[in-house]
Amino acid sequence: MQLPIVLSLFVFALTSLSSAETGPARMRALLMTGYGGPEVMKVGEVAVPTPASGEVRIRTHAAAVNPIDWKIRTGKLQRNYGVTLPYIPGRDVAGTIDAMGPGVTDWKVGDSVVAVTSGGTLAEYVIAPAENVARKPNKLTFEEAAGIPTASLAAWRTLITNGDIKKGQRVLIHGGAGGVGSTAVQLAHWRGAHVIATASQSNHAYLKSIGADEVIDYRTTRFEDVAKNMDVVLDTVGGETLQRSPAVLREGGTLLTIVGMPPAQACSERKLRCPTPSTATSEQPGEELTKLGQLFDSGALKMYVEAVFPLEQAAKALELSETGRARGKIVVRVLN
Known part of the structure; x- marks a missing residue:
């Protein structure tokens, strides 16, 4: 086989690799090691997840916490929100696209985004379905944007x-x-x-x-x-x-x-209209987040962040949320 052909095949093999197969192998994350109080939370290292078909991997700049995070930690929601331990809390993320699984065509590596997930955002990298992702509002910092999704x-x-x-x-x-x-x-x-x-x-x-x-x-x-x-x-x-x-x-x-x-x-x-609580919608989360992002960029909506914690103190962010006294959102900064 001629040398130019060998080189061509080598280049083709490299470029054919999914972007999901590159990048770091380990990452820092807040890990829930059991059910209970703040003592069950610790920062440790785990494998970096790989996006599957229709998913993207996001390099986390900031992630917000929500009441569901500390409620899962206490074990009160095991019936409806059972998790596999160790579990990484967090559902809201703002960051940049780091890799894409097969079939994702609307995003590219480096795009600044916000997303909602079923968990795992209090980590350096997180996987999200592509339809749950929207562009980060230009007028918001990553910390502010992280407060949007949930x-x-x-x-x-x-x-x-x-x-x-x-x-x-x-x-x-x-x-x-x-x-x-x-x-x-x-x-x-x-x-x-x-x-x-x-x-x-x-x-x-x-x-x-x-x-x-x-x-x-x-x-x-x-x-x-x-x-x-x-x-x-x-x-x-x-x-x-x-x-x-x-x-x-x-x-x-x-x-x-x-x-x-x-x-x-x-x-x-009283002949009231009283719909049961529901998250059902005909739109994908990314479409809704896009509309909300436009309102934040226009100034119709503003984001207030009560406190920002480093990842090493993320357990304290859940503690503050548990008090029920925070104004606006509580955010964890992951990428400095």
């Missing part, structure tokens, strides 16, 4: 897809300063609704700055005494708050919740 998707699907908020409606949002609540307040304001939110006194100025027309201090005031004849209520708190919420809705109003089930009897008696 919380903003929940707010979008609940208020916009299911609630179809309209201009002039009166909307009450419980837990307005949290991750979901912060985006929900802004989305309702963007749609032209009159927005009332519940929060502790320390968050009132913040909520008014992002679009709340009125804020109720839930610690000193019963929301029923202020919010009346509401068109829509979105509850992100659950428990007693959810049970009391039908009373402030007009007949035929809409009760939305992301925690618990709406009280069926009250919904029936």
